[in-house]
Amino acid sequence: MNSKQCRHFYNNLHFLISVIQVKLFVVSCLVVIIVGGDERNEDKMKITQCYCTGFVSDKCIPIDKSGIDETTVSGGSVLHPLDPLSSNEIKNSKRIILESEKGLQGGLIFNTITLIEPPKGDIIKYFLSDTTPPRNSFVRKSLSILWHAKTGDVYEARVNLDKDILESLVRMPEKFQIPLISPDDDDLVHNALIKDRTVQERCKDLGILDMSLIRTATWPIGYIEDRPEYKKLKRPYHVFMYVQNFNGDNAHAHPLPFIVIVDIVGPKIIAIENVPIHDEDYKMGENQGGNSVPKMPSNFDSSLRAPNFLRRTDKPILTYMPDGPSYTLRRNLVEWQNFKIRIGFTAREGVVLHNVMYNKRPLLYRASVSEMGVIYGDPRPPYHRKYGLDVGDAGIGWRANELKNPDDCLGETKFINVTVNNNAGDPVEIKNAICVTEEDAGILWKHVDSWTGKTASVRSHRLVIAFTATTGNYDLTYSWMFYQDASIQFNVKLMGIVSTNMMAVNGSRSKFGGVMLPQVMAQHHQHIVALRLDTEIDGSCNTVETVDVVPLDGSTSSKANPYGQGFTVRKNRLETQGKGGVNTSSETGRVWMVINEGSVHPHSGGPVGYKLIPSNSPKLMQKDDSPILRPIFSHARNNLWVTRYKDGQIFAGGFYKSELGLPDWMEAESNSTIVNTDIVLWHVFNAVHVARAEDFPLMSAEPRDVWLKPFNFFVENPSLDIPSTSTWKKREL
Template sequence: MTIVETDLAAADPTTPPHPLASLAADEFTRIRDLVTALPDFTATTRFAYVGLDEPHKREVLAWQDGEGPLPERRARVMLLDMATGRSTDNVVSIGSAEAPGALLSTVVLDGSRGQLPVLIEEFEAIADIVAADERWVAALSRRGLTVQNVICVPLSAGYYDFPEEEGRRILRVLAFKQEYPEDHPWAHPVDGLSAYVDTATRSVTRLIDATDLPVPATSGNFDDPALQGPPLDTLKPIVITQPEGPSFTVEGETVSWGNWTFQVGFDTREGLVLRQLAWTDQATGASRPIIYRASIDEMLVPYGDPSPVRFWQNYFDTGEYLFGRFTNSLALGCDCVGEIHYFDATLADELGNPYTISNGICMHEEDFGTLWKHSDMFTGSNETRRSRRLVISFFTTVGNYDYGFYWYLYLDGTIECEAKLTGILFTSAYPGLSADGADYPYASEVAPGLGGPYHQHLFSARLDMTVDGVANAVDEVDVVRVPIGEGNEHGNAFTKGVTRLTTEGTSGRVADASVGRAWHIVNPSTLNGLGRPTGYVLLPQEAPTLLADPSSSIAKRAEFATKHLFVTAYDPAERYAAGDFVHQNPGGDGITRFIADDAPIDGEDIVLWHTFGPTHFPRPEDWPVMPVDYAKFTLKPYGFFDRNPALNVPAPGSSSSSSGAGAGDHCAHHGGDDVAGHVTGHAH
């Protein structure tokens, strides 16, 4: 078995890095040295975010075509002074070992349009801050608890126009009892109690002590053999091997597999980023672009419990928490199986120092069943081809939940993105049945006295499309019933309705399975062999959009989540669906701001923002640790090719059970009266 590792941030010192290459360790160091030497930098200043400030798409494409210079390497650096709360958003030129970089711009944030992301240092300070507050200690004491046997969970605050929070960095705190160090506290929520904390002044601004509910006594120790029960020992090993090695090649961040080429990148905020996905035409050797950049740019987890200590539970795990920094180091046999290529990820810590997450991204091939097959009754042809897919994935743990994001590339040109959700429910105390015997309407009882509040997971995929070039458009395609009548006398007819999306302001669309709604991304200026625009179709997985009231704070902060699709004209400054500064943002940024000018999107350089994800009514089976739940979307070629692009996939060999070409052709049979006659007989 071959295991290969690539450091995404490793750079050849003799070759200038690609304009979109992930920041390397030496670049992080140069950024740190430049920033810490600035006159406004203090001993209490922290690096809230450091990432590549990507050049404009036209500059990158011009350079690749030999028509423009190599774009300058720049970084975006967000700084927070822990003592004063002073926040700045900076752009620096990175420079090189020979030529120092420079500060290019600084914007001082006043907090009116949101705060910088929450720092790990702020999370770690919370327990001491609330332990020093007499009201918090007294509230715990009344419940028979102490600060020593309670875990404090700091959470993003949202925005509710509380006067004392204006311009301040606020976290909200819930408590969980922990019986002993190995005891999982999620099983023991201390419900009815919450503290609001100013992290800069290290003070509690408001204490909510609404009600006393019994602390659930159930066990959440899923890793305890006593709770797990007798092991299931009837499972036999499954061994996945590729004796000749994997079919992909890797050069730095560039991957080639089958007809596919693309670049693997990583960002502290978004995690895994795929860039410049393209399909190589085997006949001509031409590379046909499909997606310039694909990522999960935002992730919202809104909760539906309106109780006094929970109404504010709405988490933006990318914008508020930077979920890329919580990426797991993946392990062979646990997270990835087969012939694996790992990519390491290099980031900057809150002091600006580079560090590496080893094996942060996993890439491998998987067998995926039948690719295409037919047994013909007339010719006797009987052919089967097996499918395989290339998997590029990473896992991140944000508090109680674990999220895996898997991008799949297929031999027929299909692209999929799948989110896998597991980990531990965020719990509450279950208040029990009402006087009339009704269940509590906003949570499930998942264990005795333990609630699992209803919630959603709404992921935003940012898809910067370049289907055969940058001039793209989107058609909404619905199934249309045709009424019985002239031309449809027997009432069997149905057709499709096509609506071209023309401006940003009208691009907000909702999936509708009743009409099979899909969105076709086409290139009006590039025609296929049948004289029609080449394109890809986005197939959504229908699920509810944001369920909060449209006038609510969260709906204003996350307009992107109120629709399954928005389309905007490309702008390099428009990176995140909820805006740049999500923490305590009052709303009106992100998609709301992007579509305000109602720019044209018909035949333009466009970006799709697709919302997908499940609504979760927790089950007892989700406790004490959740089996994986899934959410995904699919992009399939639609007129991008003139025929099935997987016709040339070889038949599996007779000596191989894998999904690849072999020496034999036992899955391909031509001719034979017995076969034709047998099938024809069944046809009669």
């Protein structure tokens, strides 16, 4: 046995010993054992995929591929088990529920109808073996969240679509009675408001006689503990009010000095509350001096601007691929430059990525935007209640835009239609909701050899899977980007119109926001995003390490650091779920490494892995004991959470707003190991928006990025085989 073989043997032996030390229990994780010696390279790596039968077992039981159709892909008529519900499946879910529960007919509102994904333990073998399950191997099921328009009661209905039966209908306890905003709630609330006599009189007092010019922004109420009279409401909303000067005018330039409290069950107008229009007014808008609706227009529609408003110096940039795109899209399966990705979609999360592989090596089982929300910083009541969840309250999926080329997606673009449901439970198709495109991303790598003068340079291409959701005043584009060097980037662009509120005539400038126009303020706020990354880095048995770059401890002139310039890398392995909550550190350049200790790198001798490069964020502006944070934003107190995989744990803040989500899960299994097992990473980051005049009437895109990059996953740069642009030009000649 030579030295390299010896090192490899002891690496594997060390790993086996560490595994045996874990107490006996049966797990559903999978390990990937790399077979080979010191002569291995990327092409010669042989991978055996197998189940762990127990941590004390030395047996690797190969995956049973019997019944696996190696040739079938989801591009044909056969559905993949993870494909979203079809229009017919949504129709059938509604029909089966109504036929089975006739007593609920006449007032049942269908909140969401979504796919019940098969248990991961049943489907993972197909992912790791890069095969597609036969259609009849998994039962198609749907979960419907419903509420009754007369009582406000909430129900969960599970339908077996293959057997055409209702498996269960459960009336949820009172504490769970806060599901998503239903698809048609905005219109129901708006129509009720403009017809209400009290609201009409209040508008009349402000000189507004044409109620067709009223515009409303419907927000769920979160914190109501200071208003006990609102606690009895089934589904309460507070509605911010605006008016247009004329049809088509930007109503956000004309906010009104009151909000309306509405219970959607009915719907009923409950109360009208004044908002503070003076900086120091903390008494529910008690001081209404100088109360006059701002009239100055500020429109982003160029047709409403002066003639020749658009600049003439801007020239078009065209994207052209003479041979067509490098990717293929078959139904929901995308293949591009060694990547294979399955695209899913839900009304709540929007785009969901399933079964992400690179060169047949697994990376991600599932990735999605688990939660996104915003908290406004104005403490003056009722603005202290101004916060919401774009995912958990509004549902970014069914608010997806119809995208267009070249305005939304430039280049060789293919679009995917998605189907959601309306209040009646009928399918609603959103055309071109997802775009798949390939684009230039600048220089990928370059070097000029100083000895020979030879230049090597390659431009980067990337695959983009994106969608845009409009949640009231904000437009949010979510993009997953894949690069030729096996890197993965998540990008969110914050766009749209800042939420405005009214100031008194000649009122003092508020310290809680920026002035957009005379009498118009936009409050400072903080966006919070939670990504859920179900990693499978070379298999299911993963571990997370916190990695910091730190100076050596020794002082200058010491033996350890004689010249004072030394620094090193410090790693801290996250051992248990209770210790799996940590924060970013820009001072130490903190990243998190997801490693697979069962896959040993042939050169480094250490485990293969991917590093999560976080979006470094300011701290949360809210106090730790703020009632606003609990329960709705409890998941935001850490930038990274690591949990053991568990079916059903999809949303960082819990399925319902009354749940805590991550903090509860961490506490319930605080002593459970998160070493060499099936884990989920939850990266929570935020963006503080200090409003400025340039944000109005439309703000330019504010991007935030998160990266997953290979770290000792390959034996060399995997993009070295990318041809240069000059090579393509020679081919054309």
